Amino acid sequence: MKIIANNDQNTLASGQKVIEIQNHVDPRTVDLVGVDRIDLHFPKFTDGRAYSQAFLLRRRLGFKGEIRATGDVLIDQLVQMQRSGFDSAVLRAGVDASAAQRQFERFSAFYQGDAVTPAPRFAREAA
């Protein structure tokens, strides 16, 4: 997961095609051809619609480009963002990133499958 400080976010590689999908839009209705990066927005960190959008993009639609979290992005949601299919996140202005890395190191595994590891733990154990 690429964690981007707020003031670094406009480092757009030239020629990249970037789109933003609004929270109320079903990603399955969006033309993804040629898209390199999709930005999904968190208007408040307690508004969880973008998690489902990321899941659908990554898992259902097989989108291979970058999915970026923007808006009210805080340290304690980064792990679930990553599990839902995000691979970069722009931290909200003023958020101290120093506590971020240890959140990824805390849990070695989770019970249920997700966008990155589709099978639940019991199925992985059995395999």
Next chain:
Amino acid sequence: MYQYTDFDTRFVKLRAAQHRDQLERWQAGQLSDDEFRPLRLQNGWYVQRYAPMLRVAVPYGELSSAQVRVLATIARDYDRPDPALLAEAQAIQDRISPVPAPRLTAGYAHFTTRQNVQFNWIPLDRSADVMDLLASVHLHGIQTSGNCIRNITSDERAGIAVDEVADPRPFAEILRQWSTLHPEFAFLPRKFKIAITGATEDRAATAWHDVGLHLIRSDGEATHGVAAGELGFKVLVGGGMGRTPVIASTIREFLPWHQIMNYLEAVVRVYNRWGRRDNMYKARIKILVKAEGQRYIDEVEAEYRDILERDGAPHTISQAELDRVTASFVPPTLGQRAGVSAEQADRQLRQAIDADPLFSRWVARNVAPHQNPALRTVTLSFKRPGQAPGDATADQLDVAADLADRYSAGEVRVNHDQNLVLPWVAAADLHALYTAARAAAFASPNVHLLTDMIACPGGDYCALANARSIPVAAAITERYQDLDELDDLGEIDLHISGCINSCGHHHSGHIGILGVDKDGKEWYQVTLGGSDGSDLGGPALAGKVVGPSFSAAEVPDVIEAILNTYRNLRQNMDGRHETFITTLRRVRHEAFKAAANGARHAPLHSHAEA
């Protein structure tokens, strides 16, 4: 009981460590109050009227005696407010009360209607130590609050009920694991509660939940799509209480058991997309299901098909996994009572019943049959004068743990009525258990009677409450202490909530009492005719308000007037009185409403209508 694996054990400990990390960052100013709040809530830490409240998750209500002892330790050592805080809180309570307010108490635990356990006075800076202590016996507060999938509740008699189709506990455990730290569903529009039953009678109020699951057997290919006798779920969605009481709708008549996680993923994903986020009073799934009806169901079914066909149905439960989890729930091996045959035990029990009228009354009320004919299900009543419904002190918890060890294979269950159930009691031990329970004041023979009421902590503790519940519960309890009178009134559900959030389930009470605030004063609405869905009250239903709200002093008289009306109007059926709810349904509400309104102390025009 479920046997925690090394992974489960480590997981809960890591969660406790994560809470400590978050607490320390908040204390260091790295997390703002607003940022810390949803994090602590998802571990069960609220901040209430005077102090933090911790809600500990009790998956489907099952506790080991070791877990009960840790809860006792927490009550004894951590549920300890600073004396100045307690004095200040008491002074405020005294000011709002026209009569001397009840003493606020500390050092105890409270059983909730969703089978959880709450503490009211633990300082937040000790929360991380409490989480470590809980984790030492696999307990935690994961998802006991916040807009996520909450602790999954079940039938208090799961795995022992005589009317059981299949044991719901393995599925409750599988769903507990699935919902725990689910990455996609941690910030839903609103809280999300699942209840599951495997019995014919619904003792889990499933129709009042966001999702209610009923284990059933297929009627056959034609109706249910699989061979007759196959196990599956009937799926109900969109029930809830609050200011808009809604009974859940059946959206699936039959779902094969192994698909339950894939199906619920669709149910929750569609809700996460469409549930309202602009108004928290309209954010529960019940509003979405009500507004969209078939469109919601169609979208869930389409999403479910995609999960099966396009995602490859990753959360299909394998037979091996069901078997692994089910193996944790084999009935405990109980030591044979030396030299006592089943016939002898039965004969001794009958003799004890004949010899001791109080024991006989307790057996009739607090003891239920069991799948194993040599065993019984026993309810320890936490409804008695002098303590709030569902409250247990540290010492009482220790005694309950001892009783569980001695008489119930070390297991107790928190039930939906805020009592404790001992699920594995030998019939031969009933009298000894009764004697011990009586000494500990757990033996009120009042299960399902008027004084076995449900009540939330209300305005004595809760920041949301509009009015206090505990003094109302106490006043009614004190008025109805005559056991013959209670028996004569028969089975009746009295439910008391201190506000419209309905933690005391007033909507589902045969008699419901709801605290409301009017001009800064406490008033109470009374409702009649609700049902939680159990056999006693019939299909789940919300009660109807009898009229403008009453003052606290009027409430016990209103209840008495309603009960007197029942006694005057009830009929005998087969030599027994019909129940309160049967009379109410037969004669309709008018006579009861008139009696209730006639019990006002002051004419209505002098009251503010609330």
